[in-house]
Amino acid sequence: MTAFLQVEGLQKYFPIGKNFLGRPTQVVKAVEDVSFATERGKTLGIVGESGCGKSTTARLLMDLSPPDQGRITIDGQAYGKGAGRKPITALRKRMQMVFQDSYASLNARLTIEESIAFGPKINGASDREASTKARDLLDRVGLDPDNFIRRYPHELSGGQRQRVNIARALAIDPEIVILDEAVSALDKSVQAQVLNLLADLKAEFDLTYLFISHDLNVVQYVSDDVIVMYLGQVVESGPAQAMYSTPAHPYTAALLSALPALHPKDRKTRAPLEGDPPNPISPPSGCRFHPRCPFAEPMCAETVPPLADIGGGRHVACHMRVPGSGYPEVRPIVTVAPSPTA
Amino acid sequence: MDNIVEVRDLCVTFKTSEGSVYAVSNVNLDLAEGKTLALLGESGSGKSVTMKSLMRLHPPHKTQITGSIHVAGRDVLALGNRELSDLRGKDIAMVFQEPMLAFDPVFKVGDQIAEVVMRHEGCSYEAGRDRALEMMECVHIPSPRKRLDAYPHEMSGGMRQRAMIALALACRPTVLLADEPTTALDATVQIQVLLLLRELQREFGMSMIFVTHDVGVAIEVADEIAVMYGGRIVEQGPVDQVMTDPWHPYTQGLLGATVYPNMDPATRLVSIPGAPPQLYRQITECAFAPRCPHATDECHQPLPPPTQTDQRMARCIRLPEVAGALPRASVLPQ
Numbered sequence A: 001m002t003a004f005l006q007v008e009g010l011q012k013y014f015p016i017g018k019n020f021l022g023r024p025t026q027v028v029k030a031v032e033d034v035s036f037a038t039e040r041g042k043t044l045g046i047v048g049e050s051g052c053g054k055s056t057t058a059r060l061l062m063d064l065s066p067p068d069q070g071r072i073t074i075d076g077q078a079y080g081k082g083a084g085r086k087p088i089t090a091l092r093k094r095m096q097m098v099f100q101d102s103y104a105s106l107n108a109r110l111t112i113e114e115s116i117a118f119g120p121k122i123n124g125a126s127d128r129e130a131s132t133k134a135r136d137l138l139d140r141v142g143l144d145p146d147n148f149i150r151r152y153p154h155e156l157s158g159g160q161r162q163r164v165n166i167a168r169a170l171a172i173d174p175e176i177v178i179l180d181e182a183v184s185a186l187d188k189s190v191q192a193q194v195l196n197l198l199a200d201l202k203a204e205f206d207l208t209y210l211f212i213s214h215d216l217n218v219v220q221y222v223s224d225d226v227i228v229m230y231l232g233q234v235v236e237s238g239p240a241q242a243m244y245s246t247p248a249h250p251y252t253a254a255l256l257s258a259l260p261a262l263h264p265k266d267r268k269t270r271a272p273l274e275g276d277p278p279n280p281i282s283p284p285s286g287c288r289f290h291p292r293c294p295f296a297e298p299m300c301a302e303t304v305p306p307l308a309d310i311g312g313g314r315h316v317a318c319h320m321r322v323p324g325s326g327y328p329e330v331r332p333i334v335t336v337a338p339s340p341t342a
Numbered sequence B: 001m002d003n004i005v006e007v008r009d010l011c012v013t014f015k016t017s018e019g020s021v022y023a024v025s026n027v028n029l030d031l032a033e034g035k036t037l038a039l040l041g042e043s044g045s046g047k048s049v050t051m052k053s054l055m056r057l058h059p060p061h062k063t064q065i066t067g068s069i070h071v072a073g074r075d076v077l078a079l080g081n082r083e084l085s086d087l088r089g090k091d092i093a094m095v096f097q098e099p100m101l102a103f104d105p106v107f108k109v110g111d112q113i114a115e116v117v118m119r120h121e122g123c124s125y126e127a128g129r130d131r132a133l134e135m136m137e138c139v140h141i142p143s144p145r146k147r148l149d150a151y152p153h154e155m156s157g158g159m160r161q162r163a164m165i166a167l168a169l170a171c172r173p174t175v176l177l178a179d180e181p182t183t184a185l186d187a188t189v190q191i192q193v194l195l196l197l198r199e200l201q202r203e204f205g206m207s208m209i210f211v212t213h214d215v216g217v218a219i220e221v222a223d224e225i226a227v228m229y230g231g232r233i234v235e236q237g238p239v240d241q242v243m244t245d246p247w248h249p250y251t252q253g254l255l256g257a258t259v260y261p262n263m264d265p266a267t268r269l270v271s272i273p274g275a276p277p278q279l280y281r282q283i284t285e286c287a288f289a290p291r292c293p294h295a296t297d298e299c300h301q302p303l304p305p306p307t308q309t310d311q312r313m314a315r316c317i318r319l320p321e322v323a324g325a326l327p328r329a330s331v332l333p334q
């Protein structure tokens, strides 16, 4: 039994710098052995700090950049290089993406209608059909077609542009939509409108979302399952509510306890982690989190912790959680309380 | 006068090719010594313009400023150029979202801090460098002596933010203006910087105005909060009171639109329809009226003076009727 969307062993290294022979001097290990799965109609959240590989993962799935390795399966159909696989370009009809920068992702010289109708047209729709589709979708994302259809991107507000981007992503009837920081740049009042809209559209079109964000509260609110990335790797994955109430990986726990308080009496007195996330050019040996981890033991600097099954649909890459790993005192899941709740 | 900052009836208008932009209207602010005020509001609401006015950083020919601003007893709008550069850095300093704006990329960080100290205190280069080292230690930059000779681009994001704070605090200003200094930072680094600012404030006895659009960040740092909308302060008061019992419908909407930890995924967010106003005309009525669920005809008439109590202020004519009207307003722990 495979899941609806299954991603296995995704990898992407970016060579950077050049020596006198024109050979790269370093590589950025942007994404390394990333695997995850989700079922139809679910939302999978992807969290992690800036530079951890969230956007690169999304770009690999969308074939905006070719993966070094990896396998993507939708509904049992494999995509990528190799026998029995469809070319990864065929994925784009099933998967669409909405980016953070609503402005850069629309062509400034196309009207809103042209932007939305573009996808259906290259997929064989007539002008008339494509135009009807554009009007329907605009209406669906809450923009009056008569008022907006002939406007250009610069004549819209950020929230309106993001609605157009969503309409455009839905225009070729995808099954999966990747939302990469799609609400992050919006003001709170507008962000709420777009989050409500995304929930409605998901129910109406039976969509599956990959929701990428650095905002842990929003991810918890929208996601069924969550994966946490650190320096190009998945360090924890599992059902959202379980992960947020009892984070298994020390990094997940740190992220959650770094959230600002909700009441002045609960203000933080101590930062959960010191320092900045290190650089994916020369990631630390063993467990990549070990230089910042409050639970690190000597073995953590030497042995890479595999993503281990800890039951309940949860996986974690931490020696401390895996009996027999050699970690001195294997502990069950710590309850590091997230920010106090209402 | 106990207030270190007093702003009265501040209006800031920019002349542009498209006409006047009424960026800030009738703003009043009081900041008591040693306290922190958070300015909370959405993009374009006038937070940065208010802050820049306190230091007179607007382009003089294109900007019209009226009202009065007093910082540390000085009448800021009446100061000449010399007195102004004296004021900046010494009485009042500012940190930004983007630290690269504060540093010159071609000079060493330590030298830039030393330079500011030399200029304001007339001390030697050596004394300036000593102060720079002391400040780098204060903001917990690892291996501070080595980092004095680093260039800004050689530092990580969090470290640059700390270095900028060191620069701003080098002459021990009495007031620190912080304009979204943690917005571009990752969560684990943001909390480090917030804690650092709180610690330095205590240590130096500074007063602080902290601009943010993040309710949680405001709660972490502030004693008082002022909520801005369309260039005006629409609500102001002690942070715990405003956050647990918001009076103004906009504040209520903002809290209802915010996603909190452990929210039931089945709860719909309270969304405020529409978008913030354009500021191409002087808005004398309630700027929130086009989006307000409680708006009536009288809300489109010029606004009367705000409702004021000992500790709180809100600018809505339908008070107290609409205070606490939204169901989600009670989401925060009381």
Ligand SMILES: Nc1ncnc2c1ncn2[C@@H]1O[C@H](COP(=O)(O)OP(=O)(O)OP(=O)(O)O)[C@@H](O)[C@H]1O
Pocket: A014, A015, A016, A028, A029, A030, A048, A049, A050, A051, A052, A053, A054, A055, A056, A057, A214, A280
């Ligand atoms: N084309 C490229 N060439 C070199 N390095 C790259 C390239 N694209 C991405 N990287 C690097 O790969 C790493 C992961 O980047 P990515 O943008 O995927 O992270 P992210 O988690 O989405 O970050 P953010 O939240 O800041 O957008 C980063 O260190 C980034 O600098």
Ligand SMILES: Nc1ncnc2c1ncn2[C@@H]1O[C@H](COP(=O)(O)OP(=O)(O)O)[C@@H](O)[C@H]1O
Pocket: B014, B015, B016, B021, B023, B041, B042, B043, B044, B045, B046, B047, B048, B049, B050, B279
């Ligand atoms: N130098 C300027 N010239 C013209 N308009 C400006 C200038 N600076 C700011 N504004 C306008 O003033 C309003 C408030 O801006 P600002 O205070 O920067 O908002 P924010 O709350 O996001 O910091 C906006 O409408 C902005 O476009």
Ligand code: SF4
Pocket: A249, A250, A251, A287, A288, A289, A290, A291, A293, A294, A295, A296, A297, A300, A305, A317, A318, A319, A320
């Ligand atoms: S493997 Fe070791 S260093 Fe890594 S997270 Fe677990 S305890 Fe910390």
Ligand code: SF4
Pocket: B248, B249, B250, B286, B287, B288, B289, B290, B292, B293, B294, B295, B296, B299, B315, B316, B317, B318, B319, B322
């Ligand atoms: S004055 Fe009227 S429109 Fe403005 S916030 Fe109050 S009720 Fe709403």
Ligand SMILES: [Mg+2]
Pocket: A054, A055, A181
């Ligand atoms: Mg990204």
Ligand SMILES: [Mg+2]
Pocket: B047, B048
């Ligand atoms: Mg600003």
